[in-house]
Amino acid sequence: MSETTDTSTAPAEPAAEATAEEGGRNANRSTTPTSDGFREYIGSGWAERDEALPAARESAAYAAERRSRLSAEFPGMRLIVPAGDLKQRANDTDYPFRAHSAFAYLTGWGSDSEPGAVLVLEPEGGEGHLATLYFRERAGRDTEEFYANPAIGEFWIGPRPSLAHVAADLGVGTRDLGEFDAIVERVDTATMVVREADAALTEKVDHARIRFAAERALSTNAQDAPFSLEVGTDHEPDADLARVLSEHRLVKDAYEIAELRAAIAATARGFGEVLRELPRITGEVRGERVIEGVFATRARLDGNDVGYGSIAAAGPHATILHWTRNDGPVAPGDLVLLDAGVEADSYYTADITRTFPVNGTYSDVQRLVYEAVREAADAAFAIVRPGTVFREVHAAAMAVIARKTAEWGFLPVSAEESLEPDKQYHRRYMVHGTSHHLGLDVHDCAQARRELYLDGVIEAGMVFTIEPGLYFQPDDLTVPAEFRGIGVRIEDDILVTADGAENLSAAIPRTADEVEAWVRGAGR
Incomplete structure (x- = not known):
């Protein structure tokens, strides 16, 4: 069954509110049950998950070394490397997801990576960076997402990994994607992003940098902020990040x-x-x-x-x-x-x-x-x-x-x-x-x-x-x-x-x- 197929055997209930991920593209034909009884019934009676954590995959150590090399190139800079998100093919269908190559290079996460994930290298003191991987944590079976969200719900697309699972698998710290907003709030002129990976996320970062520059200009009574950026331009520091990542990949490990x-x-x-x-x-x-x-x-x-x-x-x-x-x-x-x-x-x-x-x-x-x-x-x-x-x-x-x-x-x-x-x-x-x-x-x-x-x-x-x-x-x-x-x-x-x-x-x-x-x- 494709995610667009209308399940005619589902109980006839009022249409559930479309999720943000669906963008309302299918709201007028939804038959997702919404009764309290259904919610309680579908959220119960499930076997316990196997929560055994995996050993780190082979690529993890290589990815850590690549992150270390990148860190040395950009001391004191916050580096944001998105995986990218699903891309619409037609109406409510998307192309198969493929993470951005720079993201895969720095995480070791390939065909099993999660749409919307973001790697952040946060500067630590004088030298080095702390790597954190943000992605959408799986929802419990007692949530509506589990059965009602065809974009990310496990009933629709299958099991998704937990934060702990990915942290063990890739050997990198993990946080829920919802916490990435706090990173955006801290964006300043010492922040760089792989621009082409995720247009929506890049726009957020651009707006945050503009806001930071404007606030700093006002606080110092400067006529012109020392940093300026028009949204959507190919900002030079970001181009430097993309260039360095390309050059690091010239010689294979x-x-x-x-x-x-x-x-x-x-x-x-x-x-x-x-x-x-x-x-x-x-x-x-x-x-x-x-x-x-x-x-x-x-x-x-x-x-x-x-x-x-x-x-x-x-x-x-x-x-x-x-x-x-x-x-x-x-x-x-x-x-x-x-x-x-x-x-x-x-x-x-x-x-x-x-x-x-x-x-x-x-x-x-x-x-x-x-x-x-x-x-x-x-x-x-x-x-x-x-x-x-x-x-x-x-x-x-x-x-x-x-x-x-x-x-x-x-x-x-x-x-x-x-x-x-x-x-x-x-x-x-x-x-x-x-x-x-x-x-x-x-x-x-x-x-x-x-x-x-x-x-x-x-x-x-x-x-x-x-x-x-x-x-x-x-x-x-x-x-x-x-x-x-x-x-x-x-x-x-x-x-x-x-x-x-x-x-x-x-x-x-x-x-x-x-x-x-x-x-x-x-x-x-």
Whole structure:
């Protein structure tokens, strides 16, 4: 039963007042019983809960270390990191909840985290912070929330954890979310918030900071307060917090690397299962949807969900870089570009692409394009080691792409000329970058400074993709007809080691011969 289904067998009673969480969206059709007799009856006769506290989960110690590093960056500052809340999909239905990545990073709380939770790092004296996790405490079975609130009531969404349970599980102090209002009352100019995580909470913090600045200006008779902020602006100190959190995530710890390995292994299983379903896939009018669904099933079985909208692009759809409609047919003779990743329950995600022939054999032109892309990927991988500048990985792949497209006669100049900054003709056939960092977000660490990302020096423990491609649009008259409509991308997830790099997704077939054998063996 969905939370929107009207239970026709419920006693006909006056509609209960809609809760704040529901926003009155369903008040006119509520049949929730309200009699005193019903309240007394539904609140009694329940077995005792098992209140045994868990041992701290594996991620707890790593999260504590991350909080300690963050604390050292912002002495004396109050740091507010929201998980975010449910987001409306339509009327009284919401999207599945996913906590903000910064919140997950600092708490170790992933797919089982509570909507509306907030982590607060409160400065303690001269140095250090006290971490407290605020979330909505579960209601007793003697309360109306238990049975009458479809947003958070346990009768509707299942058991919710107690404060004590979460404190033991995550190794951090906990308080009821209702007490967070006291934090807002103490907000001052030494308060920072992860702005994008929860718009409503950020607005509260902004108003509190404005109020504090105004009161201080009045108390000192100052003409202009030393702190000003317009509600909704990207306040610079908050941007600093987001930047530091992104930069801290550039190098992964042992827990993060293990989670990424698990997500990649699950993704490999999902790819194999897609190949085993090829007969059904090619038999459907919208076979791309079957690919998407088969992979999504594996993602839900082995993890939280897919890490991003899967790209299941057959035939000419493979030339569309972010094809996520996935509503086309899959026919023998086509190439399928499958770009997908399983997101683990910890939220760490894989991001892998393979391009395979539906009938198990590349045509001569398809093979030519495919092996050119693989050569570009291999050239990029070959230079990855600590000390390499990140942008050089892209340059290594582009040198191959320029050379191949020049050899085929597609460029108006030589490969060397095309590689000059003011030319770049070869980029017509690959306009995207070759690499991005990977972790809690598929495009991880996006708010890091350019000098630490694109212009940064690669370090051991970094994880990023290598994903060159070639895309010849169906109507591109700069290439021969036999190339038009072919799109190929090969994407792997790379771990930088102390003396080189490891391709974490190398177990998934990569060469043209390997992929053909893989398809013919139905993904085994």
